[in-house]
Amino acid sequence: MVQDELWLSQYNEVKAFIETNHRNPSCHRIEDHHLLNWLKQKRKLLNARKLKEDRVTKFEKLLELAGVCDTIKKIIQTFFLYSFLYSYITSFFTSSPYNNPKIIILVKLQ
Numbered sequence: 001m002v003q004d005e006l007w008l009s010q011y012n013e014v015k016a017f018i019e020t021n022h023r024n025p026s027c028h029r030i031e032d033h034h035l036l037n038w039l040k041q042k043r044k045l046l047n048a049r050k051l052k053e054d055r056v057t058k059f060e061k062l063l064e065l066a067g068v069c070d071t072i073k074k075i076i077q078t079f080f081l082y083s084f085l086y087s088y089i090t091s092f093f094t095s096s097p098y099n100n101p102k103i104i105i106l107v108k109l110q
Contacts (some may be wrong), residue, residue, distance in 0.1 A: 007055060010038050015062055024066050039066075 001009075014035050017025060025032035025039060042059055045051040051059065 011055075011058060011062065014039060015065065018062070018066050 014025070017032075017035055025035035027033070027036055042051065042055075043063075046056065046059060
């Protein structure tokens with residue numbers, strides 16, 4: 001294979017991984033290491049401005065895709081956290097004080 005074909009096959013593999021798993025390759029999973037190493041090496045080349053011109057745009061799109069997946073994941077986690085807190089607070093204030101053990105403990109302590 002020519003270098004361009006190898007680069008493109010690795011690019012497609014990383015892109016497919018990010019699209020299917022909705023996350024970047026992890027350093028904690030052994031099966032992701034080759035993808036992570038490829039990403040880190042290309043980031044270093046991009047920052048040193050040694051990456052070829054035709055590859056720069058594709059790699060920047062890949063980084064945007066990875067960033068979007070991380071942003072979506074953070075939004076989902078935040079949503080679930082707030083929905084859990086909202087349901088907990090509403091159940092706390094709408095329940096009867098006699099049925100809520102936390103309020104009974106507070107009353108006994110005072």
